[in-house]
Amino acid sequence: xxxxxxxxxxxxxxxxxxxxxxxxxxxxxxxxxxxxxxxxxxxxxxxxxxxxxxxxxxxxxxxxxxxxxxxxxxxxxxxxxxxxxxxxxxxxxxxxxxxxxxxxxxxxxxxxxxxxxxxxxxxxxxxxxxxxxxxxxxxxxxxxxxxxxxxxxxxxxxxxxxxxxxxxxxxxxxxxxxxxxxxxxxxxxxxxxxxxxxxxxxxxxxxxxxxxxxxxxxxxxxxxxxxxxxxxxxxxxxxxxxxxxxxxxxxxxxxxxxxxxxxxxxxxxxxxxxxxxxxxxxxxxxxxxxxxxxxxxxxxxxxxxxxxxxxxxxxxxxxxxxxxxxxxxxxxxxxxxxxxxxxxxxxxxxxxxxxxxxxxxxxxxxxxxxxxxxxxxxxxxxxxxxxxxxxxxxxx
Numbered sequence: 001x002x003x004x005x006x007x008x009x010x011x012x013x014x015x016x017x018x019x020x021x022x023x024x025x026x027x028x029x030x031x032x033x034x035x036x037x038x039x040x041x042x043x044x045x046x047x048x049x050x051x052x053x054x055x056x057x058x059x060x061x062x063x064x065x066x067x068x069x070x071x072x073x074x075x076x077x078x079x080x081x082x083x084x085x086x087x088x089x090x091x092x093x094x095x096x097x098x099x100x101x102x103x104x105x106x107x108x109x110x111x112x113x114x115x116x117x118x119x120x121x122x123x124x125x126x127x128x129x130x131x132x133x134x135x136x137x138x139x140x141x142x143x144x145x146x147x148x149x150x151x152x153x154x155x156x157x158x159x160x161x162x163x164x165x166x167x168x169x170x171x172x173x174x175x176x177x178x179x180x181x182x183x184x185x186x187x188x189x190x191x192x193x194x195x196x197x198x199x200x201x202x203x204x205x206x207x208x209x210x211x212x213x214x215x216x217x218x219x220x221x222x223x224x225x226x227x228x229x230x231x232x233x234x235x236x237x238x239x240x241x242x243x244x245x246x247x248x249x250x251x252x253x254x255x256x257x258x259x260x261x262x263x264x265x266x267x268x269x270x271x272x273x274x275x276x277x278x279x280x281x282x283x284x285x286x287x288x289x290x291x292x293x294x295x296x297x298x299x300x301x302x303x304x305x306x307x308x309x310x311x312x313x314x315x316x317x318x319x320x321x322x323x324x325x326x327x328x329x330x331x332x333x334x335x336x337x338x339x340x341x342x343x344x345x346x347x348x349x350x351x352x353x354x355x356x357x358x359x360x361x362x363x364x365x366x367x368x369x370x371x372x373x374x375x376x377x378x379x380x381x382x383x384x385x386x387x388x389x390x391x392x393x394x395x396x
Contacts, residue, residue: 001289007251008283013056016279017251021243022058025234029062029209032232033069036173036205043229044196044208046181048216049236051371051385052276052314055211058236059177062209066175072098072167075177080369084188085152088176089120092163093138095174102170112166114143119159122150153191160195164204173205181210182219183371193224200230213384215374238273238386247278252286252294262296270303274386276314281306315391321370328353329363330372333381334392341389343382346375 007017025047035042045062047055059075066073074091078084093116096109103109117138142148147158167174178184184192192208199206210216210231220227239247245264252259259267267285271277281299284306289298322330332352336344346364350357364381367373372388373381383389 001257001286001291003287005255006283006286007255008248008279008286010276010279010283013060015057015060016054016247016275017254018247019054019057019061020247020250021239021275022054022061022236025058025236026061026065028232028234029065032207033066033071033173033175036207037069037171039203039205041200041203042207043200043232045210046216046220046231046233047209047211047236048214048233050214050274050383052274053236053238053386054275055236056179057275059179059209059211063175063177066173067098069172070102071172072096072174073177074174075179077179078181078183080183080185082185083123083152084156084184084192085120085123088156089116089123091176092116092159092174095176096163096166099167099170099172099174103166105169108169109166110140111143112162113138113140115146115148115159115162118142118144118146118148119155122148122155152187153194156188156191156195157198160199160206161202161204164199164202164206167205173207176206176208178208178210179212180371181212182216182374183212186223189219189223193220193227193230196230197224197226213371213374214382215376218376239275239278240273241268244268244271244273244278247275248282256292257286258293260293260295263294263299266296266299266303270299270306272386277310277387280310280314284309311391311395315385315388315395318372318385318388319392322367322372323363325363326367326370326372329360329367330383330388331392333373333383334389337382337389338393341383341386343377343380346379346381349381 009016029045032042032045047058049055063073063075072095074095076087076091096112100109117140121142147155149155163174196208217233248267249259267281271281285294285299285302288302329349332349333344336348336352347357350360371384374384375381
């Protein structure tokens with residue numbers, strides 16, 4: 001069939017033509033937006049799941065919902081070696097700029113921008129020369145005495161409270177979206193939790209929506225004990241059979257193409273319902289199928305090509321980031337989880353490698369920082385990437 005008309009879109013954070021199986025999360029966020037707009041207290045949201053389940057896509061969809069309600073929005077992607085000050089300042093600057101044309105008091109907006117600039121400038125190291133300091137693109141003088149102490153927890157609470165005040169003046173809210181939230185440095189995680197706590201207590205119209213790997217709740221809980229009650233946690237998992245079929249059938253129908261039942265059976269068996277795999281197999285199957293309807297034979301012909309592309313772009317690129325010692329650790333997890341990609345005891349990994357558990361801690365910790373494995377429960381380890389164990393067993 002014509003590859004130009006191929007509707008499927010496998011890509012990092014790229015929205016598929018049919019966002020199937022996420023209606024529950026979209027409805028829940030609508031409730032959050034409506035409650036906050038009415039001045040009702042509401043918790044911020046945290047989305048968790050493995051790689052390839054569509055967390056970033058869903059995060060962007062939730063942001064679109066907020067924009068549709070005329071909220072101010074900003075989005076950042078956390079990095080383990082970067083403080084939140086600069087990216088969060090940029091996100092809030094964007095959010096407030098969206099609200100500025102509707103605000104009746106330009107002076108109040110400028111006052112907040114002065115606070116925001118003071119907050120951002122504290123990211124410069126002590127003693128840095130003026131020309132070496134990062135300068136945010138804010139055309140007002142930096143304020144003094146608000147969100148500029150250098151203590152990220154104190155400053156972030158003051159900054160978000162002030163930002164929420166600007167939004168409340170307009171009668172809407174602000175939503176800040178944080179992707180890869182598990183990579184936020186520990187002091188900043190604590191500060192973000194404290195700020196969300198204060199916003200919730202005051203009933204202010206600002207919510208944080210985070211997305212991260214399955215161990216993100218443990219990261220938040222380790223930072224602030226009350227984080228378990230501070231956020232609403234939504235686990236984003238693979239699609240069930242009906243949603244996976246919808247993700248394939250609906251965009252194809254728009255192009256006048258159908259799938260027979262056996263083709264859909266074969267595609268679900270190959271993808272296991274993981275959204276990224278659904279798009280990857282759907283795209284390759286379309287390109288290889290001669291005509292509609294797509295058959296099981298078309299899927300079987302296309303599958304080796306899809307597997308090869310995933311082996312290079314999805315699995316291989318991650319495996320290449322690991323050192324030799326880390327690869328040994330990954331292969332040991334794969335060997336111990338032959339029934340799938342479930343968690344295995346770290347003690348079993350050490351026994352498999354003939355090493356003491358303490359000697360493997362550097363490799364394990366490095367793999368966690370690289371986002372290749374996670375430890376949701378003490379003493380266990382698992383892959384962040386679905387089917388990674390199967391890939392390693394085939395290619396290791």
